[in-house]
Amino acid sequence: MAPTLAVFKLASCDGCQLTLLDCEDELLALAGEVDITHFLEASSAVAPGPYDLSLVEGSVTTAEDAERIRAIRAASRHLVTIGACATAGGIQALRNFADVDEYRRVVYAHPEYVATLATSTPVSAHVDVDFELRGCPIDRRQLIEVITAFLAGRKPDVPDHSVCFECKRRGTVCVTVAHGTPCLGPVTHAGCGALCPAYHRGCFGCFGPSGSVNLPALIPLLRRDGLDEDAVERFLHTFNAAAFDKIDKE
C-alpha cells in the first residue's frame, strides 16, 4: 500500500497548499508514490484517516478549529505545518496585539454574528507537530524536500540559518551595506532563496525568525537606515508578528 497524504486548511489564504499544486513537474509523479486521500482543494474523493503524512495550512482562530486540529493530529502519523500561519499564527496574529472586539466592530456591521478567538495561534500551541515548514508562502523546493524526507523516514534538510547565507551563496550584493536599505535578512529564516535582495529590496521577514536572532544588534541598523521606532515595529509585525515579538521579549 502506498503511504497516504492529507492536506488540511485552517485560517489562511490557500497559498501554501496551492504550492503543492504549483509543483507542476512533480505532481503526477508524487501522485504515483503516495495516495492523496484528503485534499479538498484538489479532489472530491475524500477518505477518512489514518494518514501517514498530514500537511496543515493555517492558524487556529476559532474554537471549532482548536477541536479540529486535535482530530487531525489523532488521525495523522506525522503532522507537518506548512507556512507562517500554521507555524507562527500568520498575519492574522496581529489581533493578538489588539482588541479583537474592536476589530470585529470595524469589519462587520453585526459583530455578534462572528465567532472568533481573541488570538491567532500556531498549530504547535495546540498539538505536537513533527516538523514546521516556514514561509509566507512556503518554498516549493522545500515542500518537495519535506515530503520526500518523511516518505523516506529521514529528517528534512531544511537549514535554520539566516537569509544572509542565501544572499552570499547567490552572490547578491548586500542591500544594507551597499545601499543602506533596511533589511530583515540577518534575523530571518532562510528558505526563499534570498529573493528580495535579488530584486533590490530588503527582506521583509516572510519566513520568520532564524535559528539565532540578535534583534538588539539589528534594530540600530534599521534606525540608522531611516526607519523610525514605529516603522521598526511595523517591519517586525507582519506575517510572523507573534514569532518575532516572542524573541523581542526574551
Place this chain on the structure above:
Amino acid sequence: MTHRGSRVLHVGSLSRVEGEGALRLRVHDGTVTEARLEIYEPPRFFEAFLRGRSYTEPPDITARVCGICPVAYQMSACAAIEDACGVSVDPVIRELRRLLYCGEWIESQALHIYLLHAPDFLGRTSAIDLARTHRAEVERGLRLKKAGNSLMELLGGRAVHPVNVRLGGFHRVPAVDELRSLEEELKQALDDAWDTVRWVAGFEFPDAEVAADLLALAEPDTYAIESGTPTVLRTDGTRTSFPVRDFTEHVTETHVAHSTALHSRLDGRLHLTGSLARLAISGARLSPVALEAAVAAGLGDPRAGAVCRNPFRSILVRAVETVYAVGEALRIIRAYEPPARPYAEVPPVAGVGHGATEAPRGVLYHRYELDADGIVTSALLVPPTAQNQGAIEDDLRRLAQRALGEPDVDDGELTALCERAIRNHDPCISCSTHFLDLTVVRTAGEDAGGCDA
C-alpha cells in the same frame, strides 16, 4: 429516493474550490425554499489591522488575503493608493503590471479549467484521477499553468505572494533578455491554450442561464485587466457605467447572519462578476486570436454582440481568456524596452483613493484613506466572490428546483449538481469564507427535516 419526504442530506465539505465552505438547500414539499452558500471564514480582520500601517504596505499585506490571486490584491492596492496620492505611472510600468497580471490569469484559469472544473465534465474526482485516462491533457494543463507561474516568478520573484511589486511600479525591472527568455515557453503555452479551447469545446453543457446583471471593468481600446471603468450589462440588455470612485455607492454590502462574508447588491439587484461578465462587456475588445478562439469555442462572435450567460460554459470563456492572456504576454514581452526608472515616486498625500482591477474571478475593489504622513486610517476590500454570492445562490435555487422536477433525481445527483453550480463560478472562498458543509434539509408540511450539520 423521494424528494417529497422529510430528509436531511449531509455530504461533507465542498471540494475543488479555493477555500472551504457550506451550502444549505432546504426543500419543502418538492419546492426549494432556501438555497444558501454559507460563508464561515474565520475572520482574519485585514480591514482592521491595515489601519495604522504605512501606505506602502497594503500591496504586500493584502496579497495575503488570497494565495490564488495575490497579484489582483497587489494591483488593486497600488491603484487605490496611487489614486489617493495623485500619481499615475509610466506606460511601460503599466504594461509590466499587465504582464504580471497575465501570469496570474494564465496560472489561475489553467488551475480552474484542468484541476477544479474539468473533472466535473468527465465524471472524475480530481485532475490526478483524470490523468489515469487523460494523461496528455492533464500534462498539458500543468504545462500551461506552469507557464503562468514562470512569468510571475521572473517578474514577481515567486508565484504566490510576489515580492517585486511596489507603489509606483517595481523594485527592479527585468532586462530585455530576461523577459525574452520566456518567449519559447509562452509560444508553447499559446498552442496549449488553443488545444484547451478545442478540448473543452467538446464537453457537454447542461442548459442554464444566469439571471443577474453582469459587472466588469471596461477600457476603450483593450480587454480590461489592470484598470478600467466599472460597466454593467443589465438583464434587459441596457448598459451603464460609473466611475471607480463611486463603486460603493452602487455596490453595497450587507452583513447576513451566520456568515463572515458581506453580501453585495449592485443598485439593489443581484449581480455577477468574472469571466462571463468580462466577455459580455469587453468581448469585442479581445485580440484577433482570442476572438477567433471565442468563435471556435462556440461562444459566438463577441463583436456581433454574442453574450454567454450559461455558467457551465464559463470553462469555455476561461479557455478563451487564457489564449488572450498568453497572447498579451507575448505581445508585451516582444515590445518591451526597460523604463528609465523601475518606479515612480509616490509621496504621501492625505486623502482617499479607489482602485479596481479584474482578478481572475472578477472585479476586486480597494479603498484607502490616508493621513498626511501616509498612515492608513481606513481600508475597504470588496472581493469578487462576496459580490457573486447572491447570483451563485440564485443559480443554485433554480438548478435545484429544475432537477427536482425531473423523475428519479436522488440526493446524490442533486448534491453533485449543486456542487457543480458553485464550481462554475470559480469561487475564491478563502477571499471571503471558511468551512462549508453541504446540508440538504428536506421537509414536508410542518415536519422539520432534521439538523443542519
